Amino acid sequence: MKKNWMALLMGIVMATLLLSACSNEGSSNEADADGGSGEAATEQVLKIGNDQEPAGLDPHKVPAHSSIRIYEKIYDSLLTFDEDMKVQPELAEKWEQPDETTYVFTLREGVKFHNGREMTAEDVKYSFERIMDEETASIAKSYFDKVESIEVVSPTEIKFTLSEPYAPFLSYVASTNAAIVAKEVVEENGDLNQAAVGTGPFKLDEWLPDNHVKLSKNEDYYKDGQPKLDGITYLTMKDESARLAAIRTGEVHVTTLSSQSIPLAEKSDGVEIKSYQSTEYSYVGFNVNKEPFNDVKVRQAISLAVDRKEVADVVWKGDAVLSGPIPESMGQWAIDVSQEELYQQNIEKAKELLAEAGYEDGFETVISTASTYTDMVDTAQLLQQQLEAIGIKAEIKQLEWGQYIDTWTNGDHDMLVGRNSSGSDPDRSIGFFFSTDGSANVWGFSDEKIDQLAEEGRTTIDPEKRVEIYNEAQKRVIEQTPNLFLVSPEKFFIVRDSVDNYSPTANEPENFNDVVIME
Structure with missing residues (x-):
């Protein structure tokens, strides 16, 4: 009886081990099919260190x-x-x-x-x-x-x-x-700023202001097998050092950092830096309804006073290229702005233009910017220094994100440092931002030639003719300078090694539909 009992026990143990081995093999194969090299983690919730609180969730109304x-x-x-x-x-x-x-x-x-x-x-x-x-x-x-x-x-x-x-x-x-x-x-x-119900891959579960936004998987999503994640949690971490610490310790799986922090992130174990050339450009917007910015000579003088290469080197650590209203990443639509006269720093010419506009001794102004974006604050501070050379004394006004959005929307500023995206069609870069009736023309800017070119660009179907039209339009916008176009930055995502199947691109920097979190 003892021998029979022992034999039975050994049989059960062997069967259990065999079943376990088969189960593990199945898990490994499933993970490999998803592109991973190991087993998927039990919890498939991607945690993202978010540099800013959302300003609302209505896709028709909120541009942030x-x-x-x-x-x-x-x-x-x-x-x-x-x-x-x-x-x-x-x-x-x-x-x-x-x-x-x-x-x-x-x-x-x-x-x-x-x-x-x-x-x-x-x-x-x-x-x-x-x-x-x-x-x-x-x-x-x-x-x-x-x-x-x-x-x-x-x-x-x-x-x-x-x-x-x-x-x-x-x-x-x-x-x-x-x-x-x-x-x-x-x-x-009333609107969709607080209530979001769409058809997308994730559903809104919870938004706790200044803390987190939780999304869960849409089980009825029409794309088979997507998303692979069970959810995404955006943890609000406005302080960059907090985001760096969180990605190092694994508190978050993905975050963004400025160029200044990339060398620190590169020294961290278990993380990878993923970069791409963005379709964004940094700018300074002028309120052209206010003196002295209603005078094009003043705006041109400021353009001539600014050293854009220094902006690229200091603010972005060299990880940026010169940009006009259509950034380089837009390919055939972008012009080479490096040869434009207003892109060549010329202090004496800038002073002459200010004198012609009646501001021989310069003037005082305010540069508004978002306090939680390091690059915007750094850009404002650098411009403040550069403008001193032509007698312009600028005070920097750092705004909380909600205030910044309101200021942008209402045009309640003198000079405003920000970033824009070119979108997918050159009409956005010209008509959307700078035609008289453009939805994002918050500068009070109006120019008949720009309006004419924007209309021609929209209604011309021939691609080659459209390129010619938008080439002319860019030169006209640069000449009129409703915005001071600076540089187009390279963007960085810091990603834990456990995140599989994620490759940011200029078009889809945050597509997580195929992402799997591995052990």
Whole structure:
């Protein structure tokens, strides 16, 4: 009996070991299929050290990057872009263009909002009409000024009719700011700044101001196998040293750091630096409704007084290139600004222009900036020093993020240091920011030539002719200097080694749909 009992016990042990081995092999293979080299961690919640609190989650109204990086996970648009910046289907599975002013989109069937309701063409119509409604004050309104009518053909088909040919139309339909939203959620809450219900890969679970934003996996997402994560938690860490410490200890999986902190991060074990040339540029915006910035000679004098190479070297540690209104990363659309006269530092010429404008002895002004972005503060401080050479005494006003957004929106500033993104079409860089009716023209700037070129660029279909138009438009914007364009920075993500399948690109720097957290 004893021998039989021992034999039975050994059999159970061997069977258990064999079962365990098979189970482990299966886990390893599954992880390898996801691109990993080991086992997936039990908790698939990606923790991100966020440098800024979101300013609201309404995709039609809020332009702040701190908001976009979150609500772009919650909402989808009809179209999207691939890595080569080519328009691809998203909520629309296909589209047709019967003529130059008509676009017909066929929607995917069975796509659900996070509240469980199926999305239809009525939701698409409502979303675009909300964007186009002046009372919404949508950041994307000017994107769709050429839309004459929107017709629901069927629950899965919708037709847009434009007033004339409009080259950027599909690019703007693919914008995050053209997200499809649910009417009942807007009506229930007034807007979507605090309540977010979309069709995207992640759902809003909780937003605790100045602490964290929690997203969870959309189990009904229409893309099979995505997202692989169970959730994403954005931990608000405005202090850069706190983010550096958190990524070193593994408190967070991903964060961003300025160029100054990259050497420190590189010395840390278990982390990897992932970089890409951004479509952003740093700028100084002038309130052209205020003296002395209503005089183009004053704005040009400031441009001549600024040493942009020093901005690149000091603020970005050399990890930046000169930029105009369309940054270098936009390829064929960008001009070589290094040869532009207003990009050559010339103190004497700057003083002459100030004297011609009636400011021979200079003047006093205020440079406003966001206190929580190191690069913006450093840029303001460097400009303060450089402008002293032509007699301009600038006080720096550091604003909390909410104040900064309000200041940008209301035009309540003299000079404002910031960063903009060029988007996917050159019309954004010219018409959106600098045409008289541009949704993001917060500078009070108006120029007939810019308006004319912006209109030609929008309505010209031939790509080569569009390049010529936008080349001329960039030179005109630089000459008029409603903004002082500085540099386009390289951007950095600091990532723990446990994060698999993540490669930031200029188009999709924070696409985590295929990410897996490994042990």
